[in-house]
Amino acid sequence: MTASTLRFLVGATAPLAWALAVATAQAAAPAPQQLARGEYLAKIGGCASCHTEPKHGAPFAGGRAVPTPFGAIYSTNITADPAHGIGRYSFEDFEKALREGTAPGGRHLYPAMPYTAYAKASEADLRDLYSYLLHGVAPVAQEPPDNHLSFPFNQRWALKLWKLMFLPRGEYVARRDKDAEWNRGAYLVQSFGHCGACHTPRGVGFQERGYDERSKHYLTGQVNDLWFASDLTGDPGSGLGRVSAQGIASFLATGHGDGMVAFGTMAVKVEETLQYLSEDDLRAVAGYLKSLPARKGAGNYQAQAETDPPPARGNYTGDVESVGAAVYRGFCVQCHQPDGRGVPKVFPRLAGNPSVLDEDPSAVIRLVIEGGRSPATSKGPPPQAMPGFVGTLTDVQMAQVLSYTRQSWGNDARPVSTNDVSKIRRQLHR
Incomplete structure (x- = not known):
């Protein structure tokens, strides 16, 4: 092969290599619509509110203390920082963390991160959320504080046993006897809304005593950090039996509905998360909650x-x-x-x-x-x-x-x- 031939071949392949590099970069960068969907899911899922230290913390950089009976658990950095955040996570790593509570390297996550709810999220939604966190959030080189939990709750290996006993498996499966709006509401409440994390009573293993409407305990109320998260079933006393679907939707969007006003941690939830639900999703969530039968009968x-x-x-x-x-x-x-x-x-x-x-x-x-x-x-x-x-x-x-x-x-x-x-x-x- 002559030098001129070699120069011709190199010159001919250079544009091809450049085109491949551009195509690869474009494939890696999500479309604006995907970023918008991911941002919406991050808002209604409370990702920023949980993963941002409330006193001047950088968004999504972690450090917010989640109170538990065993001590404070600090939220992690979920920005694209490669050393302290999720910058090196593949989608498979991200999905495993959200569905199974297992970070790369086999590190078990505490269920203060509600992976019991995200286990039901669709793959499409998780991909949109992953794309937004990696491409739509500025990386922050910050390491959250260490957890200080009492023994034996500081032993992460025990979480493997906990997950074997209590972690639900599989995406949300739509019920054929319900319409699309009802299924959308059920999906949001059970997955990104993770309402059961606060509103469902806990069992002896501090697990939620039910993850959907088939359980008689689901969303019937629970004390968290000295706040009682109310009964969301159709009980006419302390539940939502006398609250209209429109009142529920208004309460979620504004903190005011049918004479009720959000306070305590619910006011924070409305302010940081629920107000961003779209009108269609507000109606869907309200409709699903109104469909839940009364369970307890308190007050x-x-x-x-x-x-x-x-x-x-x-x-x-x-x-x-x-x-x-x-x-x-x-x-x-x-x-x-x-x-x-x-x-x-x-x-x-x-x-x-x-x-x-x-x-x-x-x-x-x-x-x-x-x-x-x-x-x-x-x-x-x-x-x-x-x-x-x-x-x-x-x-x-x-x-x-x-x-x-x-x-x-x-x-x-x-x-x-x-x-x-x-x-x-x-x-x-x-």
Whole structure:
């Protein structure tokens, strides 16, 4: 082969090599539509909210503490950084982490990362999410803090046994007896929404006691970090039985719906995640939740006509005004009104409010102790704050006023004891 022939061949193949390199680069870079779908899934899945340290942390760089009964578990860096994040993950690595809770190298992940829910995600959705995290999120060279868990919960090898016993397998399978909207809602609630992580009771192995509507325990309520995540089934007392599908959709998008207002960790969830659901997905999720039958039956409510005069006392008070009624009149009536009906889209109604009727009053106790605020959303009303009363009311007064609200205006739930309040205060160190 002559030198001129060699130069001709090299010159001829150079454009081909260049074209192959360009084609490879274009194949590696996802289309804008795929990035948009991945970004949407990251928002509604709460990836940024969980994987971003709330005090000035870089997005998706990890470091947020997830409280557990065994100690804090810190979220990992899921940016494209190759040393500290997922920059070296293949899609197969990513899929295994989300479906099986196993990182490269066989490292077992704690189920504070809800891979029990992501196990049901479709491969197409996981590919879109993977593409967005690798190509749509800036890499950050940051290592989250180490977990500090008590023995034996610091032994990751034991998670392999846990997953063998409790980890569901396989993508979500659409039910043929339901329409497309219902199946979309079920898919979102069970996978990217991972609603069961907070709202489903835990078993002896701290596993969710059910992963879909076939379980009698699914979404019936659970205490998390002293907040009671409410019953999402059709119970007419403390569940969603009296809440309209439109009210549920509005609550998810704005934190306000049918007189309810999100507070505590739910306000954060609405603010950081749920408000980004599309209108179609809001309807689908609301429709699915409305289809769930009542399971427990906690608390009761007998609706009163809007024209009925407001009762002066709770259902179970005598002729003399109770302590609870006096506290309510002095500290609560301005916002929640004498009839407990609140102010629409500003202050929640207490009459018939499922959170007020919850079987476990932890959430309302904590709210009275330390206060809270409604979420700030793009479509909802301005956020409103409720002050904490830890320095204003005694434990006895807080118990009495909570009992009053749980037993007035048609409400019928068990009273709150002074010990209930004192226990929460001790745990809050307040």
